[in-house]
Amino acid sequence: MDESFAFFLTIAPTLLAAVPVTLSLTFFSALIGNTLAVPVAVASLSPNPLLRYPSAFYIFVMRGTPLLAQTYLIYYGLGELFPGTWVQQSFLWPYLRDGFWYAIFAFSLNTAGYTGEILRGAIMAVPKGEIEAARAYGFSKGLIFWRVTLPRAIQICLPTMTGETILLLKATSLASLITVWEVMGTARQIQKVTFRVYEPLIAAGILYIIMVFVLTRLMMLVERRINRHRLTPA
Amino acid sequence: MLKSFMKGAVVAASVVIATAAMAKDKIRVGISPEAYPPFTSLNAKNQWEGFEIDLLAALCKQMDADCKIVSIAWDGLIPALNGKKIDMIFNSMSITDERKKVIDFSDKYYNSPAEIIGTKDAANVTVVDNPDGKGGKIANPADLKGKTIGVQTATIHADYAAKYFKDATVKVYDTADNHNADLVAGRIDYALLDSVAADDFVKANAAKGVGAKLIVPADPIFGVGAGAGLRKNDAKLKDKINAAIKAVRASGEYDTIAKKYFSFNIYGD
Structure with missing residues (x-):
């Protein structure tokens, strides 16, 4: 046991160094993905079939295929297109060489599919009376959406979104497939180098639990803040 | 009555002798399904092929053993060996000091730069x-x-x-x-x-x-090349496989197999 503990200490710095990678992958993907989810949800509720069908198809594909396959296709698939093109001479190339941006791109698109569908349900669940009230006050359609429908929908689906973000945090472990060595990938690297099977996994598990705990707390604060008018004053 | 009894006994005895002769050593050999041509890969018919597969067959024949290939992901090979799910790793595994801390190796069977x-x-x-x-x-x-x-x-x-x-x-x-x-x-x-x-x-x-x-x-x-990975206390198998490697090297069978796959000296010097 003492030996195991000493081993934990030797691998801790390597694993901790990977925590910012996992966190930034999660943060940027959640930010971009959840923002993209708004147009996806709105389009899927649109009476216009040219908006509704592509959106439904997008959600279907994103939820219907493994994230692993999406990540791999985006990184190595796009990589096939670049050789010998202007892209390799462009100012963007240093970024396009880096797996990090592809990982964020893939995770964002995937998140947009999932939360888009959640947001669609939440928008439908906004009480009609509140929208009618806004209309009675003479709010324009756009104003109703930004000031009433969307904030209320977010309020409704926030607990589910927290769950989605936790899933996203853990899904970032796929990034090691495209050379982005986050916590889980680093743990697997340590496994291969030291031939210790369980300790790196346990250590990574502890780090994930801490990250998820902090994330849940933060989201709870956000929930409180958004729902502050509904809380009974203490 | 006695005659038929005797006959039965003779038949029974010969069956016992025959099974004893057929009971070869069973060796479970771990190879990763990740294709590593021309050493190990699965063909379209899901059969193993490559230099190591042919060499393994020759070594098993030499050892008079019944070898069965078990497909295990690369990361899982050493844990499977030490967990006694397999008896030997035959997968271009380089002999290194780090690995020697947890498993044993046969002599090298090839060393490419x-x-x-x-x-x-x-x-x-x-x-x-x-x-x-x-x-x-x-x-x-x-x-x-x-x-x-x-x-x-x-x-x-x-x-x-x-x-x-x-x-x-x-x-x-x-x-x-x-x-x-x-x-x-x-x-x-x-x-x-x-x-x-x-x-x-x-x-x-x-x-x-x-x-x-x-x-x-x-x-x-x-390092010194690739060897068969073995459990630390499995001296019996280690002696057998080392003897078999020496024998196929000496008989020229090794070179015959190597020529099928490589234009250079894969064994190294």
């Missing part, structure tokens, strides 16, 4: 004296300064790059296939990998500008 390959824009890499002053040679780190080099995680090539290419960006991939794909995509300038795998890849992708840049000189990091 490492090679640096690169894109068409990448220059050839030269060789310089090893700065440790012990007389060895290494791939010139100055040639790789500022370049990006791909290696597979947890390989001797990753160790070599980490030790000598400090001024370069060493990008670590989960598989060699993936750094090869990124070499074609131009995301990395060079890749450091085993010469056998490199040769095949260069042949297949010469049209895309991929070329050999250097056969890397031997180095302690590269």
Whole structure:
């Protein structure tokens, strides 16, 4: 046991160094993905079939295929297109060489599919009376959406979104497939180098639990803040 | 009555003798399903093929053993061996001190050099004296300064790059296939990998500008070659497999198999 503990200490710095990678992958993907989810949800509720069908198809594909396959296709698939093109001479190339941006791109698109569908349900669940009230006050359609429908929908689906973000945090472990060595990938690297099977996994598990705990707390604060008018004053 | 009894006994005895002769040693051999041609790969009919598969068959025949290949992911091979799910690893596993801490090895059964390959824009890499002053040679780190080099995680090539290419960006991939794909995509300038795998890849992708840049000189990091991985206390199997390797080397069977796959001396010197 003492030996195991000493081993934990030797691998801790390597694993901790990977925590910012996992966190930034999660943060940027959640930010971009959840923002993209708004147009996806709105389009899927649109009476216009040219908006509704592509959106439904997008959600279907994103939820219907493994994230692993999406990540791999985006990184190595796009990589096939670049050789010998202007892209390799462009100012963007240093970024396009880096797996990090592809990982964020893939995770964002995937998140947009999932939360888009959640947001669609939440928008439908906004009480009609509140929208009618806004209309009675003479709010324009756009104003109703930004000031009433969307904030209320977010309020409704926030607990589910927290769950989605936790899933996203853990899904970032796929990034090691495209050379982005986050916590889980680093743990697997340590496994291969030291031939210790369980300790790196346990250590990574502890780090994930801490990250998820902090994330849940933060989201709870956000929930409180958004729902502050509904809380009974203490 | 007595006669028929005797007859029955004779038949029973001969059956016992026959099964005793047929009861060969059973050896479960772990090989990763990740294709590693021309050493180990599964063909379209889901049959194993390659140099190591043929060599394994020859060794098992020599040992008069009944070998069964068990497909286990590369990361899981050593745990499976120590967990007694398999008895032997026969998967181009380099004999290293790190690995020797947890498993035992047979004598080497081949030793191929490492090679640096690169894109068409990448220059050839030269060789310089090893700065440790012990007389060895290494791939010139100055040639790789500022370049990006791909290696597979947890390989001797990753160790070599980490030790000598400090001024370069060493990008670590989960598989060699993936750094090869990124070499074609131009995301990395060079890749450091085993010469056998490199040769095949260069042949297949010469049209895309991929070329050999250097056969890397031997180095302690590269070790003595690949051996069969064995459990630490399994001296019996170790003696048998070492004897079998010697026998197929001496009989020329090894060279016959090697010639099918390689134009150079795969056994090393």
